[in-house]
Amino acid sequence: xxxxxxxxxxxxxxxxxxxxxxxxxxxxxxxxxxxxxxxxxxxxxxxxxxxxxxxxxxxxxxxxxxxxxxxxxxxxxxxxxxxxxxxxxxxxxxxxxxxxxxxxxxxxxxxxxxxxxxxxxxxxxxxxxxxxxxxxxxxxxxxxxxxxxxxxxxxxxxxxxxxxxxxxxxxxxxxxxxxxxxxxxxxxxxxxxxxxxxxxxxxxxxxxxxxxxxxxxxxxxxxxxxxxxxxxxxxxxxxxxxxxxxxxxxxxxxxxxxxxxxxxxxxxxxxxxxxxxxxxxxxxxxxxxxxxxxxxxxxxxxxxxxxxxxxxxxxxxxxxxxxxxxxxxxxxxxxxxxxxxxxxxxxxxxxxxxxxxxxxxxxxxxxxxxxxxxxxxxxxxxxxxxxxxxxxxxxxxxxxxxxxxxxxxxxxxxxxxxxxxxxxxxxxxxxxxxxxxxxxxxxxxxxxxxxxxxxxxxxxxxxxxxxxxxxxxxxxxxxxxxxxxxxxxxxxxxxxxxxxxxxxxxxxxxxxxxxxxxxxxxxxxxxxxxxxxxxxxxxxxxxxxxxxxxxxxxxxxxxxxxxxxxxxxxxxxxxxxxxxxxxxxxxxxxxxxxxxxxxxxxxxxxxxxxxxxxxxxxxxxxxxxxxxxxxxxxxxxxxxxxxxxxxxxxxxxxxxxxxxxxxxxxxxxxxxxxxxxx
Numbered sequence: 001x002x003x004x005x006x007x008x009x010x011x012x013x014x015x016x017x018x019x020x021x022x023x024x025x026x027x028x029x030x031x032x033x034x035x036x037x038x039x040x041x042x043x044x045x046x047x048x049x050x051x052x053x054x055x056x057x058x059x060x061x062x063x064x065x066x067x068x069x070x071x072x073x074x075x076x077x078x079x080x081x082x083x084x085x086x087x088x089x090x091x092x093x094x095x096x097x098x099x100x101x102x103x104x105x106x107x108x109x110x111x112x113x114x115x116x117x118x119x120x121x122x123x124x125x126x127x128x129x130x131x132x133x134x135x136x137x138x139x140x141x142x143x144x145x146x147x148x149x150x151x152x153x154x155x156x157x158x159x160x161x162x163x164x165x166x167x168x169x170x171x172x173x174x175x176x177x178x179x180x181x182x183x184x185x186x187x188x189x190x191x192x193x194x195x196x197x198x199x200x201x202x203x204x205x206x207x208x209x210x211x212x213x214x215x216x217x218x219x220x221x222x223x224x225x226x227x228x229x230x231x232x233x234x235x236x237x238x239x240x241x242x243x244x245x246x247x248x249x250x251x252x253x254x255x256x257x258x259x260x261x262x263x264x265x266x267x268x269x270x271x272x273x274x275x276x277x278x279x280x281x282x283x284x285x286x287x288x289x290x291x292x293x294x295x296x297x298x299x300x301x302x303x304x305x306x307x308x309x310x311x312x313x314x315x316x317x318x319x320x321x322x323x324x325x326x327x328x329x330x331x332x333x334x335x336x337x338x339x340x341x342x343x344x345x346x347x348x349x350x351x352x353x354x355x356x357x358x359x360x361x362x363x364x365x366x367x368x369x370x371x372x373x374x375x376x377x378x379x380x381x382x383x384x385x386x387x388x389x390x391x392x393x394x395x396x397x398x399x400x401x402x403x404x405x406x407x408x409x410x411x412x413x414x415x416x417x418x419x420x421x422x423x424x425x426x427x428x429x430x431x432x433x434x435x436x437x438x439x440x441x442x443x444x445x446x447x448x449x450x451x452x453x454x455x456x457x458x459x460x461x462x463x464x465x466x467x468x469x470x471x472x473x474x475x476x477x478x479x480x481x482x483x484x485x486x487x488x489x490x491x492x493x494x495x496x497x498x499x500x501x502x503x504x505x506x507x508x509x510x511x512x513x514x515x516x517x518x519x520x521x522x523x524x525x526x527x528x529x530x531x532x533x534x535x536x537x538x539x540x541x542x543x544x545x546x547x548x549x550x551x552x553x554x555x556x557x558x559x560x561x562x563x564x565x566x567x568x569x570x571x572x573x574x575x576x577x578x579x580x581x582x583x584x585x586x587x588x589x590x591x592x593x594x595x596x597x598x599x600x601x602x603x604x605x606x607x608x609x610x611x612x613x614x615x616x617x618x619x620x621x622x623x624x625x626x627x628x629x630x631x632x633x634x635x636x637x638x639x640x641x642x643x644x645x646x647x648x649x650x651x652x653x654x655x656x657x658x659x660x661x662x663x664x665x666x667x668x669x670x671x672x673x674x675x676x677x678x
Contacts, residue, residue, distance in 0.1 A: 128160025
């Protein structure tokens with residue numbers, strides 16, 4: 001019995017692959033990240049002592065980096081439990097609570113017809129390829145050559161040419177015995193009411209085959225050779241095989257490139273093997289592929305649809321949407337932002353890369369290769385920043401009413417976010433941005449006249465002209481952190497306006513320099529709650545990077561990932577701060593034993609400080625309640641307790657960090673106490 005793709009997908013959607021695999025393995029607690037659906041275990045297919053078997057719920061796939069096995073739910077059941085495919089489907093359907101389909105004669109007939117239509121589309125593809133290489137295809141070959149495409153690229157994407165004839169393809173297929181009904185069902189001819197004799201849909205056009213997720217040709221896009229053609233690009237019409245809003249050009253090839261990147265075989269354009277890039281057109285995808293960027297896809301001549309966005313999220317938790325930097329590109333980016341907002345959730349969002357005005361990806365890579373495009377990707381903006389730019393950059397907010405209008409509009413925009421936790425953080429982000437945006441105007445007694453006039457360029461620069469923090473969040477003011485005035489004025493810390501406490505610096509930079517510590521106590525380290533907002537964002541970027549590294553986890557790997565996300569200035573600033581404070585256990589040169597001991601003491605100090613602050617807040621609430629109740633007997637002991645807690649907080653803040661034991665293995669002096677601001 002054949003099973004429909006929709007039935008198998010429903011089983012995959014209902015049963016996480018970790019639930020299937022988890023019955024036969026024990027997950028490694030330190031390496032697994034349950035909240036992200038990311039699991040590691042010792043491989044059940046070969047004997048090993050350290051976990052190299054990776055299972056990811058988002059993709060519904062498993063892969064062993066040791067022996068190379070990989071597959072989905074059904075493959076796992078077949079290979080490990082010795083079932084045939086129908087038996088595996090039956091067991092998983094029972095687990096999912098999905099009834100097995102009854103034999104459907106009509107469905108099987110339609111499936112057979114689709115197979116026949118695939119055969120017809122393959123014949124059409126071969127015809128177009130042959131025509132490109134014929135004498136009649138000389139003009140099309142010259143065009144492709146002028147666009148810089150090589151013969152290998154043309155063959156890879158199976159580009160072709162539809163001759164300037166009303167019946168060349170129709171007659172070719174008829175000569176192969178293809179019935180008229182199948183030619184029409186494939187959308188290869190124009191027919192129907194008002195058309196006496198059907199004729200070829202594509203004429204005098206360069207042909208781009210569009211493939212399904214199973215690498216079958218399901219449609220075509222045609223680029224007109226004549227400047228007088230009514231449509232520069234023409235797609236196949238909707239057919240049994242092709243539904244334009246559900247398909248991305250180059251989907252399967254980009255997915256394979258992304259999966260290969262995860263396995264360490266290739267690297268994607270921004271260095272992140274999980275990233276997928278959505279560009280605007282066929283030629284953009286093809287030019288990028290030729291330049292080495294193989295993980296790009298494109299919608300089919302229309303604005304991105306919800307179904308296409310879901311396809312992107314199947315491949316990547318945070319795809320990059322790449323648009324032209326002109327007005328049309330910004331409008332398209334704005335539509336995509338509104339499309340994505342209702343569907344974002346933890347671990348699922350989008351970023352936006354804006355090309356230089358008047359340039360497309362093809363222009364960027366043709367002369368200098370992929371480097372210029374990589375630089376554009378490195379500056380990709382998060383969704384929150386795109387929304388802020390759109391609403392604030394061109395406005396005039398010189399009255400309280402206009403400022404209130406901006407605030408109300410932003411709140412309305414983010415109200416569509418479905419996930420409550422994400423919505424809450426977006427609301428916090430809006431408050432912080434508005435406060436930072438309007439505070440200088442109120443402090444100076446003047447009005448802020450629009451986004452770009454205040455030093456906030458679309459690239460996220462702050463008032464001092466320095467780079468903004470990686471996600472565009474504003475700080476609340478500088479703090480003394482043992483940083484020299486010269487360093488504070490330098491480009492290393494510019495844009496990070498709220499500097500973290502020294503203990504937080506130690507906690508962050510030690511993990512970057514000694515990521516092996518993550519493997520020892522991942523849960524405890526991942527749960528660290530930083531007070532500093534820049535470190536909160538830094539931690540949110542560092543943990544996923546470490547989790548996806550697998551066996552590649554190293555200091556160099558983490559720094560490369562963090563730099564690609566814009567954290568290089570912050571990492572350098574943190575390094576300089578621990579060196580100024582002579583906290584050698586936090587540096588890369590420290591021996592592992594010293595780094596571990598220093599980290600444990602810093603973490604203990606961090607927890608103690610936070611506990612004292614919680615205790616202080618509770619005492620203040622109790623004192624307030626006792627005062628309202630006029631309970632004088634309770635107030636005095638509460639005040640004494642509060643005074644003791646406040647003294648302890650002051651003592652710890654003045655001392656800031658006492659890191660004992662460094663130097664035992666690293667050759668440093670043991671037991672140096674470092675005071676805050678030293």
